[in-house]
Amino acid sequence: MKPAPFAHVRPATVAEVVEALAAGADLDGGAKMLAGGQSLVPLLAMRLAAPSLLVDLNALPSLRGVAADGPDAVRIGALTRHADLLVQPYSVSGADLVAPGATGGALRNENGLTGPGAGAGDMPLLAEAARWIGHTAIRARGTFGGSLAHADPNAEWPAVALACDAELAVAGPSAERTVTAHRFFHGLLQTDLADDELLTSVRLARPRAWAFTELARRHGDFALVLCVVTELDAGWRVVLGGVAGTPVRCPSAEALLDAGERHPAAIAAAVAAAPEAEAFSDLHASAAYRRAMAAELAARALRDLRPGPGAAPVLGTEHVSSAALDPQNRAVTPPSPSASPERAGTLAVTLNVNGRHRAAACEPRHTLADVLREQLGLTGTHLGCEQGVCGACTVLIDGEPVRSCLTFAVQAEGAAITTIEGLAGPDGALHPVQDAFSRCHGLQCGYCTPGFVLTAVHLLATEPAPTRPVIREALSGNLCRCTGYTGIVDAVESAAGSMGGGGAG
């Protein structure tokens, strides 16, 4: 399961992206944009997609972040990671987000960075929805824009976008344009984007009240069905995901809410009868079940309505100069992963692994996992699925757990990579997490173990005293076939204790 060859280019501005897309359009396999790679790379690995050119958006840090867009809306950069939206209030750096055609309506602070309290404030609906997306490692890489562009009907963001009257800013060869969410989603994995267009940012109305409910087979799976209910200035929105090829609104239910009806059963009945809730059957659920669950989730949403917070605090913000609208000027902050010219064939790549600079010769299509294993001899990183699901290949990149099977080695240049080989002390002393795995029998065959250990190291760095349920949730992006997880959870709990976190349930 390895991608076909492609050339890789990492533009630093939106204009360069558009240029690269135009150039790539003439190639045999065309061009494709790479954002978080959490949906695209599995397709490349299965060779269901085989573009000739991969236009990597990850050198556009100006597209990562959340900003207030007027008092009643937020603007989210297309490159904003799912994880960025989990932590409130939003204070993500590097956001330089403006509405296309705006003349000073958008907000950002002096240096292009939004500091604590000076960002987009809260939008708890986004944090709640982000929680449901995959697992830590998926959320660390996957992007808001990538999810919308991928347009999986069972995904969270498309439904949220529809429920917040999203306006999607699209850049292309001609002038930037804005598409409403309503018009953006055409069908299963189909959007309004042309091959030479990219999504740059999305404006979401801030709901006055909201609820998000979802059913999934396992923790972190795509939704079987989900329901987002919002109260916007423009009225109520009831949006269902997972019933049709795109997220759908339920006008009859919305009309009831607009008319003041708040009874969960009434709304559920409207959803159950709505032609929009006409559902499909697949492996995981029948149409009848999906439709019924849409109604059930709508009822639950009504019971669970929560107030949206007030408008964003307008602190230290200023009007954007029109200069910021010039795509060439977008990268006001120095991009951390620098732009790179188009590269193909075998390349010399330098990776910073476990504190050492290691040289490798690889093609753009070589995954970080394969380069670590095959070229650098770091075979502790294992492959169990090459689809991002099993977590065996998890490594830390700049401290964050990342699927090395979904990351290309060329993308990891300049970052600090930690693999399982880098955890023990220089004297060979095991890291407390490694030690606890051994003490608590947290491993049997040991194949899944490196991924679990690194995920646990990250967990304990962010949450020093997790309870057992928290540990179980945090590790749910890693599969172990041997242990039944008991020993692993014991180990992480014990490591927390020995690392000073202690006191966990």
Next chain:
Amino acid sequence: MTGPATAPSAGTSDGVGASPRRKEDRRLLTGNGRFVSDLQLPRMRHVAFLRSPWAHARIAGIDASALDPHEHPVFTAESPGFDVSLRALSALPGYVTTDQPPLARGTARFAGEAVAAVVADDRYQAEDALERIEIEWEPLPVTVRAWTDEALAADGTGVGRSPAPEPVPAPVHPEAPDNQLLSRTFEAGDVDGALAGSAAVVRRSLTTNRHGGNPMEGRAGVALYTDDGHLTFWSGSQVPHLVRNLLAEILDMPESRVRVIAPDVGGGFGVKAVLYPEDLALCLMARSLPGTPLKWVEDRAEHLTAACAARDHHYELTAGFSADGRLTAVAADAWCNVGAYSVYPWTAGIEALMAGGLLTGPYKVEHYRCTVRGITTNTTPAGPYRGVARPATVYAMEALLDSGARALGLDPVDVRRVNLIGPDDVPYRLPTRLVDDTGHYGECLEAAADRLDLAGLRAEQARRRREGGRPIGIGIACYNELTGLGRAASAGPRMPFRTGHEACTVRVNPDGRVLVLSGVTSQGQGWETTAAQIVADAMGVALDDVEVRYGDTDQVLWGFGAFSSRQAVIAGGAAHLAARAVREAALRLAAELYEANVDDLRLEGGRVYVAGSPEPVGSLADVARVAYLESNRLPAGFEPGLDATRFYDPVMGAFAAGVQLAAIEIDPATGELTILRWVCVEDAGRAINPQIVHGQVAGSIAQGIGGALYEHLVYDDDGNLRTGTLLDYLMPTSAEIPEMDIGHIERPADNPLGVRGVGEGGTLGPAAVLAGAVADAVGIDVDELPITPDRLWLALQAATTDGTSR
């Protein structure tokens, strides 16, 4: 809360009965594991297989002319040497032997079957090359299910006597025009008479879901043939000696020139106890390319479509009960989908014969009739998977008992109590003539009920029924796990070999430290540690001074490998016997050297003591030095060296008792099922390493839960696998698997170590427990697995509309 029920057996701090840190842990935790997929050799090249996109199709032509044959050698069934086949043999009357070619020959019989193979410098380029091979296909009609509605209707009676199967339009193998590769009827007593005289007769019709082992490391192999005629095959195999034996036979090579090495293996669960066509193909290719090591690592997509799966069964069941809940008779018809080929060496009979042989489980049944069949279809071959057939048969048996209890208005636990084989009944001869010599089921059941707080949960259940609240239900599974099968009860269906024994060599090196060469292999079971504990204890040396090697056919005399919960019983027995023998030899020599009576000597911590004196007179190292380096000091009649090899065969086997109970809660609005509590009590005999035993039980329960609630290999009518990635084939994560309360009763078995096997038992319970718990909670019989929210909700809807919910 999750500790063992009883104190570990007495022993030294790291000997038998203790849980020292595992010897294998450090390398696995630091990224220094030695998995086949990690292996790199000079000149190594990589192999990728082109697999059939059709479930059943004739191969009209293969065109690889777009590839440079030097750069990318391509192999097909037409390549020199590829005219050989795997033929799994069985002496079962009526068994149809079929060929499994290394690469599909003439016809592809399942989607995912390897048709061609290509060599390249890395896997990326190998997959590039696959795209340049053209195959012309002529699709054939496809069979996906092993039973037809007509067959079920024709039988329907569930009395173990169904009509003969009919010829089908496009049989999978010409040798079996009706697709039936085997059938056997087990019969004891007078079923019809007993049923006629029963107070209640219940029928169930159950379908279990195909799923598979999915070890986190897929299959992997590196084959190197050198031009001096030696083949080395590194393989993630559970059965390296069997692999050597067969490769030598098929390749017509002396066994001494074939070496199979199974280093660290990332999980097996039975899936890797098979010799696969890809393995054979890889070795044949290596023979064609002498000097070039060829590596193939199975990816997950390949694993899901081409590694053997299991548990695709249908059961028509009837049971009779007396008024007090005693089983009067059990009759059954079972259809097992064996997939497209009879897997080597276990044959297409592996599941069907196990199903018929152990269906009645730990319950006393005198009158029994069961017809089982293995039906070939255009799906991935079925093979051994942890628990072989019994997760399905335990589900079947417990479903009958639940239905019986309900029909008679009896408490379901009481119905188990009166039917379980008890200590007074042993030795108990099962209706299939196997002998159960344990009878500790009742004890496990009572202990499990206490740990679950059954009485408290029943009260809560009643309260919720009265006052409202999500329904809760309790499910029960009692099972007997036949472990460590000796020659008289050997695993597998009458194959031309018996897997009852295992060899072990224990060698004292000149420095007095001990090397153990064991015939079984390990895929995570911690054998390196367990074997060392056994030997350290039996010899009287420190655990640190014992090294264990396994998995290399050049190092180890003989072993069948790891399957069928046989490691501890058989290989443990062999290790113990060999260690005792070396200890004796060392002491005999010591007696001469120290001029003492051998009966007064003992070995402890590697030192030699004479009775009555607290100070050692010498050490094992001193003795070993003489044995190897100072032959001038060897007394007359002593050979140099200090080692012993012993085989062990338990002849029968050791039944391990197990009971699982769980409480679940159902959300009727969504059909979601939440596990509230899970209890398992097993009799694993004497636990050599309680922590490892615990881990085996927990891991196997988790796999059982996966099979009951999530995992399903789904084929469409054209034979395409629709669950070809781990986003569709759902394995449970830490968020789905509950905390488990695992208890042990230790009733030593009749073998040198008093042990029983524990590898599989846990998988046997969950399907029965969860299906039973659903019925208990909401009165809906679960007749089909897995139990999904969708199915449960639909059943609840149907029950509400037609009022059938009890």
